[in-house]
Amino acid sequence: MVPPNCARIGKTGRPLSHVLTDCRIELADSGDAAAIAAMSRDLIEYGLHWRWAPGRVAASIGDRATNVAVARIGRRLCGFGIMKYRDLEAHLHLLAVHPSCQGKGVGAELVGWLERSALTAGIGVVYVEARSANSVARAFYRKLGYREFAQANGYYENSEDAVRLAKDLWLGRVGPDA
Numbered sequence: 439m440v441p442p443n444c445a446r447i448g449k450t451g452r453p454l455s456h457v458l459t460d461c462r463i464e465l466a467d468s469g470d471a472a473a474i475a476a477m478s479r480d481l482i483e484y485g486l487h488w489r490w491a492p493g494r495v496a497a498s499i500g501d502r503a504t505n506v507a508v509a510r511i512g513r514r515l516c517g518f519g520i521m522k523y524r525d526l527e528a529h530l531h532l533l534a535v536h537p538s539c540q541g542k543g544v545g546a547e548l549v550g551w552l553e554r555s556a557l558t559a560g561i562g563v564v565y566v567e568a569r570s571a572n573s574v575a576r577a578f579y580r581k582l583g584y585r586e587f588a589q590a591n592g593y594y595e596n597s598e599d600a601v602r603l604a605k606d607l608w609l610g611r612v613g614p615d616a
């Protein structure tokens with residue numbers, strides 16, 4: 439999957455005071471797998487079995503149909519997102535921002551970067567699931583234009599519910615070259 443040009447946070451029109459201006463978004467490399475997996479375990483999969491262990495993350499980094507984007511400040515990893523691209527749709531598998539970097543626009547920049555990759559590939563819709571109890575994630579996705587369209591009972595290990603969300607990337611684009 440061809441990524442968009444590496445975006446440097448602060449060039450997106452958001453007020454600079456709101457974002458980490460020295461943070462950059464880029465593709466992960468294999469050396470990031472362990473740190474990403476640990477963030478998934480601690481920030482996303484807590485209370486569940488650890489499904490996104492380093493080997494699975496490394497396989498996604500090497501998968502041509504998947505983009506693993508990371509947000510870095512210097513060499514430090516402060517967030518990541520994993521998006522799988524199919525012919526007509528994309529699926530955001532995982533997204534997390536380190537607690538010390540949350541609330542500064544990093545998550546929105548990561549999702550925007552992955553969405554631009556999808557649009558470049560001609561994909562018009564992105565799907566994502568969130569734990570029903572994760573009110574922060576649900577508010578975050580709603581703010582970014584995602585709509586909740588279904589509940590999946592027992593989605594996580596038959597014991598915890600998920601909400602399914604989707605975003606039409608073509609909505610709001612005007613004209614054939616938009």
Ligand SMILES: CC(C)(COP(=O)(O)OP(=O)(O)OC[C@H]1O[C@@H](n2cnc3c(N)ncnc32)[C@H](O)[C@@H]1OP(=O)(O)O)[C@@H](O)C(=O)NCCC(=O)NCCS
Pocket residue numbers: 481482531532533534535536539540541542543544545546547567568569572574575577578579581
């Ligand atoms: C969800 C998460 C990725 C958001 O990342 P973030 O970098 O903190 O989010 P941003 O700063 O880009 O916020 C963008 C918008 O989301 C909403 N938002 C973010 N954090 C929020 C919170 N704690 N409460 C309510 N709304 C919130 C806001 O509308 C915000 O826009 P605003 O700042 O203009 O008001 C982050 O909280 C996180 O990593 N959580 C743990 C892992 C997780 O739940 N992942 C998602 C499920 S896979």
